[in-house]
Amino acid sequence: MADETILIRMAGVSYKYPGSQLNAVDDLSMTFGKKDRIGLIAPNGSGKTTLFHLIMGLIKPDQGDIEIFGKKVVKEKDFIPVRQKIGLLFQDSDDQLFSPTVIEDVAFGPLNLGKSKEEAIDISKRTLQFLGLEDFADRITFKLSGGEKRLVALATILSMEPSVLLLDEPTTGLDSRTKAKLIDILNHLSLPGIVISHEYDFITAVTDHIYTMENGKINLDEELHIHKHHHVHQHGKQPHKHV
Amino acid sequence: MINEPFASGNSIVHRLDPRFRTFFAVLLSIEVALLKDFSAMGFALLVAFFLAASARLNIREVMKRLSSIFGFLLLLWIVIPLTYEGTPAWQAGWLTWTREGIHLSAQISLKSTAILMIFMALVATMTLSTLGRALKRLSMPGKLVHLLLMTYRYIFVIGQEYQRLYTAMRIRGFRPSTSLHSYKTYAYLFGMLFVRASKRAERVNQAMILRGFNGRFYSLDDFQPSYKNWIFAGTMMMIFTGILLMENGLLWPMKPF
Missing domain, CATH: 1.10.287 (Helix Hairpins)
Known part of the structure; x- marks a missing residue:
């Protein structure tokens, strides 16, 4: 555990869902460093979400070791500090927002961490302000739009002051404006993290390295390089937008 | 799916402490449900109207909600007087309406309308999440x-x-x-x-x-104490006692008819 620049280390980790034939995550080894902002592009069912759940301790590996912050994590107890330091944004924000009002939801994490009510409200308000959601505090969570829900879900994670972010398809169902806002926020935070997404534009904007994942493995040797290239313009000289 | 048309208001009732409102709504409802005396029931209905008026409820919405029990009550009025045993009040051919049946139908109608109105005025005037918190604070x-x-x-x-x-x-x-x-x-x-x-x-x-959940929920609210709450509580207690006295024939006794 000498190397303090390594946050997460996985060695030969496999996981199979009960009743399934194939390993969802198969003999996966990787290290994730303090400064890494990694993007994962992968087909459906390639084990990305499973990877996140393994890191957070929501499921326990059948084989292999996981080390987080230099400590081996095995039991439920080991994951409690991990969950405070690593924030996972779910695919579906409706799963993450369960309190009646926005402020209660954002304050839920800090309160669980043992903060007093005043501290929790204070930190929640600051988080909402950082995200430009200061007027949302008393809104009812289920009445928010899809984009608003995603940003509030992000707020509920940021209010726990994580040092690593795991984002599971954060742009699903967002319009381009909210997407741009999300890119802005993530780059402003510039926390180390792993982002799963299908959208090249988004993933290149918020990460430094992009890998693919297939059959429960990350193809670490094949980093994707997204580069500019010349191509024939279908639009000719007509004014147009690159979306 | 669930509308809360009464929850967003700014009447005097809306500003009262949700705990007080919930508590007295339940207390009065139980009392009303157990009444047998018509003057007490009439008074309770009057109180319910008064509460609904001071909560400035939209009459249309109130009627819409009441109409959902009116259908049920109509059915009772058709069935109970004809089937309930007792002294005949009115006869038409082989059909007999009994005095007791009519009494019972009238009682059910008065009571259910009063209880519904009390709840609309006191409880439906808060959002469900506020109600949840109030219930929690009421242990x-x-x-x-x-x-x-x-x-x-x-x-x-x-x-x-x-x-x-x-x-x-x-x-x-x-x-x-x-x-x-x-x-x-x-x-x-x-x-x-x-x-x-x-x-x-x-x-x-x-x-x-x-997010660190360990089976305990924390609540963020503080309900602001105000002397108005205690005035409300006092009034409600007086109404409660008043209805109780009427029920026992100690106040404005009404002869059975």
Whole structure:
């Protein structure tokens, strides 16, 4: 555990869902460093979400070791500090927002961490302000739009002051404006993290390295390089937008 | 799906402490439900009207809600006087309306209208989440309160899922009919809803665990103490006692007719 620049280390980790034939995550080894902002592009069912759940301790590996912050994590107890330091944004924000009002939801994490009510409200308000959601505090969570829900879900994670972010398809169902806002926020935070997404534009904007994942493995040797290239313009000289 | 038309108001009732409102709504309702004396019931109904008026409830919405029990009451008025045994009050051919049956129907009508109005004025004037917190502060078990709040939160999500599934059925030409195929399709639909709801519950639970949930809920609110709450409590206690006295014939006794 000498190397303090390594946050997460996985060695030969496999996981199979009960009743399934194939390993969802198969003999996966990787290290994730303090400064890494990694993007994962992968087909459906390639084990990305499973990877996140393994890191957070929501499921326990059948084989292999996981080390987080230099400590081996095995039991439920080991994951409690991990969950405070690593924030996972779910695919579906409706799963993450369960309190009646926005402020209660954002304050839920800090309160669980043992903060007093005043501290929790204070930190929640600051988080909402950082995200430009200061007027949302008393809104009812289920009445928010899809984009608003995603940003509030992000707020509920940021209010726990994580040092690593795991984002599971954060742009699903967002319009381009909210997407741009999300890119802005993530780059402003510039926390180390792993982002799963299908959208090249988004993933290149918020990460430094992009890998693919297939059959429960990350193809670490094949980093994707997204580069500019010349191509024939279908639009000719007509004014147009690159979306 | 669930509207809260009364919750957003700024009347004097809205500004009262939700705990006081909930408590007295329950207390008065139990009392009214047990009444046997018509003058007490009439008075209770009067109080209910007064409360609804001071909550400045929209009359249209109130009538809409009352109409949902009126249908039920109408049915009672048709059935009970004819079937309840007692002294005949009116006869037409082989049909007999009994005095006791009419009494009973009148009692049920008065009581249910009064209770419904009391709840509309005192309880429906807060959002469900406020009600949940008020119940918790009135020492309702936390698990029940959170069951209520979670149900309220996710009933919309499940409702949307139902809509989506039902739309998917309809665009493939499904039309409900009295056939085995229809029953089977509905069974699939509801089965699927249950599966999805339980999957979602699993994910919500995971999300809560990730944010350090350990079985304890914390509440953020403070209910502001105000002397108005105590005036309200005093008035309600007086009304409560007044109804009790009437019921026992100690105040404005009304001769049975």
